[in-house]
Amino acid sequence: MRSRTIPGSTGRPRPMRLLGDPALHAPCREVTAFDAELARLVEDMYATMYAARGVGLAANQIGVPLRVFVYDCPDDEDRRHLGHLINPRLVSVDGPVIRGPEGCLSLPGIEAGTPRHDHAVVEGLSVTGEPRTVTGTGFFARCLQHECDHIDGGLYVDRLTGLRRRRALRAAARAPWAGRTELGG
Numbered sequence: 001m002r003s004r005t006i007p008g009s010t011g012r013p014r015p016m017r018l019l020g021d022p023a024l025h026a027p028c029r030e031v032t033a034f035d036a037e038l039a040r041l042v043e044d045m046y047a048t049m050y051a052a053r054g055v056g057l058a059a060n061q062i063g064v065p066l067r068v069f070v071y072d073c074p075d076d077e078d079r080r081h082l083g084h085l086i087n088p089r090l091v092s093v094d095g096p097v098i099r100g101p102e103g104c105l106s107l108p109g110i111e112a113g114t115p116r117h118d119h120a121v122v123e124g125l126s127v128t129g130e131p132r133t134v135t136g137t138g139f140f141a142r143c144l145q146h147e148c149d150h151i152d153g154g155l156y157v158d159r160l161t162g163l164r165r166r167r168a169l170r171a172a173a174r175a176p177w178a179g180r181t182e183l184g185g
C-alpha cells in the first residue's frame with residue numbers, strides 16, 4: 001500500500017469571506033507561478049473547505065484573487081469527486097437545466113433552488129501545471145458551475161430572479177453573520 005498525503009492535512013483553515021466582501025464580487029486573476037506558495041494555497045483551501053463542511057471552495061472565498069478552486073463533492077449516483085483546478089475554464093454545459101437546492105460557504109445557512117445544467121466539462125491545470133479535464137453530472141456538475149461562477153466574481157444568488165432572489169437576500173440580511181465580512185479561520 002502506498003502512503004499518500006490526504007488533501008488538506010498539511011493546510012490551515014483560513015477565514016471565510018462572506019456575501020458583500022469585495023473579494024467575492026470581482027473576477028480573479030490567472031495563476032502564472034506554479035510554486036510552493038500555490039501548493040500551500042491549495043492545501044489551505046482543502047483545509048478550509050473541510051473545516052466548513054463544504055463540497056467546494058474558490059480562492060476568492062478566502063480573499064485570494066486567483067483562479068483556483070477545490071472540491072470534494074458527490075454526484076447524483078453518490079460517486080465522490082475530489083480534486084482542484086487552476087485556471088479552470090467551463091468549456092461546455094449541456095443537458096437539461098434543473099432547479100436544485102444550492103448553498104455557499106460565503107452565505108452560511110442559506111439555500112435556494114438554483115437553475116444549472118445537468119452536465120458540465122471544465123478544463124484547467126493541476127497544482128503542478130499538468131492539464132486536467134473534469135466532467136461532472138448532477139450535483140457535481142452544479143458544483144463545477146458554482147465554482148466557475150466564483151472565480152468570475154459571481155455568486156449563485158446572482159442567478160436567482162424574482163421572489164427566490166428576494167427571499168435569499170432577505171435571509172442573508174437576517175442571518176447571524178449579517179454585517180460581517182469574514183468568519184472563522
Ligand SMILES: [Zn+2]
Nearest residue numbers: 103104105106
Ligand atoms: Zn460558493
